[in-house]
Amino acid sequence: MGLKDKRIAVTGGRKGEEIRTLIEKQGGKAFIRPAQGTVFTNAAHVVQSIQEIIENPPQLVIFTTGMGEKRMAELAEANGLGKPYEQLLRTVPIAVRGTKTFQHFKQKGITPGTVADRGTIHQLEESLAIENQSIALQMHGENVPTFIKTLEQANNTVRTIYPYEHTPPEEAVVEQLVEEMESGLLDAVAFTSAIQVRYFFDYVENKKKKNAILSLLNDEILPVAVGEVTEEHLKERGVKRVLTPTTPRMGAMVMAMSKYYQE
Template sequence: MGKGLLGKRIAIGGSRKTEEISTLIKKQGGVPVVRSLQGTVFLADKQVEPDLRRFVEEQADWVIFTTGIGTETLVDLAEKIGVKEPFLTTLRGAKIACRGYKTFATLKKMDMIPAAVDEDGTTGGLIRSLEAYGFSGKRVMVQLHGEKAPSLMTFLKEKGASVLPILPYRHIPPEPETVDLLCRELMDRKLDAVCFTTAVQVRSLFDFAREKGCINQIKDAFKEDVLASAVGKVTAEALREEGISRLLAPDIERMGAMIIELSRFYEAQPEN
């Protein structure tokens, strides 16, 4: 096993599987520090039910799914409240778009073939796949997962669509003390890298920094000394949207691959 992270302090932005990620970092010689930027995700049944019923009653011209688990959750919830068949009928009567291979696979199991699919697993790729279609006056239901995908929502509204967002999951904000500590560590250059495992974690950090007036210092830290590491394309896209271009993202979207990629990066540095 390589030791590319020898002596490197690596912050973990996730709240799940932190022990697993910490073990991977230690095996590479690094020092893991957990700085959770994402609270617990919970199913918001009662909050989602009115929107789901509204969708079934009013129907839609387009339905956009952004995650496989979110797609499955809406089907399960529709069954739970007794509207599964009307829900599926409404889906079959609409054009469908989706982001991500897991979402595509979930829809395929339901015998639904999307009219528009991203080419790279990102929200930007999904938007590009939708640019050829007209949305003026169209009703669009968008399944979101944890965050509100502002670029997608803005695109649809600017195209003249009437948008109904449905979020089957919510994220509890992280502890302010934790984010504040991470910001200070970044500004003081006490970290070598930060591992982000969801786009939500990226938003949590940068929104907090903007609110506290230290956004420029945080961006400078990532540009100069601290490496941002993303578990996959969607998380990397969120970092780029915040102006962070110096980042790593593995081709295989797994936590283990992210840590190995990080280790290889440091092994290739002249000082190593």
């Protein structure tokens, strides 16, 4: 019962009730405050992007999620592009972010040449010392302007593909979360994806509350990330200390909080 009497806001909505149960089993109280909206696919744009890279193959394809590649493969197959798309994957060098994405390709019989095994964009950037190349970059609904800028500064041409896109969260929910933080109600805030970090900080910046919120997260409220990728985004926004489990899983995140409060 390491979370006894602890009040924890969770910014993920999709598995909110599952996380609530895990927190309550440890004696805590969960406040589910989704900081991201729904996920959708702009199929026409994705199919157009697939057609473009088939007709004009890049010198490197970067995949940041296996789920996103699976969606691309489904759309290619449904639009008569399945075989040329599969052939592209087997002839063009591939770089991937994370072991899940690597395993996804291994199951397809493809071994990516570059693997950022910690799953962070920063590690992926360090792994790719490339210049003067054409690159197709598959993202999972989250833009990474710094990474793209770094690639372009090395005289690379970057085409982005978004198999999944996100809608913003309900503003009233984020406003409620901010009010609960300011009132002293919360002991911790747990972020379960990088996109939640972006939407949350975009909101507080727009409301001119970023400095006050950062002060709370750095001194009074425990910021928690489900994994290194989310932690990286929190630190980029100015959060100095983040509790992150060694394994990027919801259960591991809750147990890390429990252990933290017991020490």
